[in-house]
Amino acid sequence: MKSQNDILRRQFLSHVGQTSPAPQLITVDRAEGVFFYTPEAKRYYDLISGVSVSNVGHANPAVVEAVCRQARDYMHIMVYGEMVERPQVEYATLIASLLPDPLNSVYFLNSGAEAVEGALKLAKRYTGRTEMISMRRAYHGSTHGAMSMMGFPEGEEWKSAFRPLLPDCKAIDYNQFEQLQQITERTACVLCEPVQGEAGVRTPVEGYLQALRERCSEVGALLIFDEIQTGMGRSGEMFAMKKYGVTPDIVCLAKAFGGGMPLGAFVSSNEIMNSLQSNPVLGHITTFGGHPVCCAAGLAAAKYLIDNNIVESVEKKGALYQRLLESHPQVVEIRRSGLLLAVELGSSEKLYKIMDMFIERGILSDWFLYCDTAFRISPPLTITEEEIAGSVDIILECLNSL
Numbered sequence: 001m002k003s004q005n006d007i008l009r010r011q012f013l014s015h016v017g018q019t020s021p022a023p024q025l026i027t028v029d030r031a032e033g034v035f036f037y038t039p040e041a042k043r044y045y046d047l048i049s050g051v052s053v054s055n056v057g058h059a060n061p062a063v064v065e066a067v068c069r070q071a072r073d074y075m076h077i078m079v080y081g082e083m084v085e086r087p088q089v090e091y092a093t094l095i096a097s098l099l100p101d102p103l104n105s106v107y108f109l110n111s112g113a114e115a116v117e118g119a120l121k122l123a124k125r126y127t128g129r130t131e132m133i134s135m136r137r138a139y140h141g142s143t144h145g146a147m148s149m150m151g152f153p154e155g156e157e158w159k160s161a162f163r164p165l166l167p168d169c170k171a172i173d174y175n176q177f178e179q180l181q182q183i184t185e186r187t188a189c190v191l192c193e194p195v196q197g198e199a200g201v202r203t204p205v206e207g208y209l210q211a212l213r214e215r216c217s218e219v220g221a222l223l224i225f226d227e228i229q230t231g232m233g234r235s236g237e238m239f240a241m242k243k244y245g246v247t248p249d250i251v252c253l254a255k256a257f258g259g260g261m262p263l264g265a266f267v268s269s270n271e272i273m274n275s276l277q278s279n280p281v282l283g284h285i286t287t288f289g290g291h292p293v294c295c296a297a298g299l300a301a302a303k304y305l306i307d308n309n310i311v312e313s314v315e316k317k318g319a320l321y322q323r324l325l326e327s328h329p330q331v332v333e334i335r336r337s338g339l340l341l342a343v344e345l346g347s348s349e350k351l352y353k354i355m356d357m358f359i360e361r362g363i364l365s366d367w368f369l370y371c372d373t374a375f376r377i378s379p380p381l382t383i384t385e386e387e388i389a390g391s392v393d394i395i396l397e398c399l400n401s402l
């Protein structure tokens, strides 16, 4: 006889749109802190945070309470930008206070890709230019505009199936100083993740982001940071831009920004942002962007990070993972920014093998879109040292069996 779970899986495969021929097919029953559980009560360490979303842990009581309260008060009233809604206003005000000046105007959307789309349009609108430059091995989302900014050649695997994409987009190599000269007076914007996530955690070399900032200012191009994965504490600072001391003209936020609910934003100065108000009016609009329940969740999560000094603990926790794993003979290197780690095994065959072992033994990890030789460790930032040790024990067992 088929179990409830078998029926659910069959319905999932038949009726839920699929992204690959081989989904993981683990049924989720409930989640709490750094763990989630199947209906058979099997426990998994969540080392993905789905992806870099659950920074304050699953079912964080402060977030759950804020969501319930806001759902009772009101949910959707009117399209974004018309009404004064307390959760939006309070969250925008908090984010503006956390970001360096002049980043103080927050445009709310629903997702990361939408934040990128909005930022690109704002840059074109403000500069009156059309060329947009991204970094090779960058990932910014799956919509047409965001996909146009995927780096070449890796992104080509996805892009070529969907051409034509946006015109006047080009890519330069991240961390290559001499290529910054390709940014010119024609360039509307340069879109860059301060730490490249899906490239397998690539951090900027000394002085690179400063040089990028200087070149953009020199030619009047807007610098856009994509902090969708690094934002809200993941890098060990609330925003990676603080770690590197570079302020962009626009920053894109999403993932953990919604505290587990779908929320994105691009943030800029009032001067730049106000160019979206006219010529034409309503040049960028959204129905659900900044949904009050999502803003209440994001606000509660951000306050939780601040009130409990979570971000201050991130570097130490990331370093602990690194110290406990880096001397294992199967580990080629560990690339890391705060609690975002790529554990490099140097072989995709080993990677696929260890992924199966992880699932069997109760670890949820992942590889990276452009790097299938390293596995990801990006747990909730609330993970304790005991939980780190517990997950490392399982990882070491699996590395030993490789």
Ligand SMILES: Cc1ncc(COP(=O)(O)O)c(C=O)c1O
Pocket (backbone or CB within 6 Å): 051, 111, 112, 113, 114, 116, 139, 140, 141, 142, 193, 197, 198, 226, 227, 228, 229, 254, 255
């Ligand atoms: C750096 C970065 N930018 C943008 C996105 C796209 O975000 P979303 O999936 O919410 O559209 C992602 C998602 O993985 C990301 O890692």
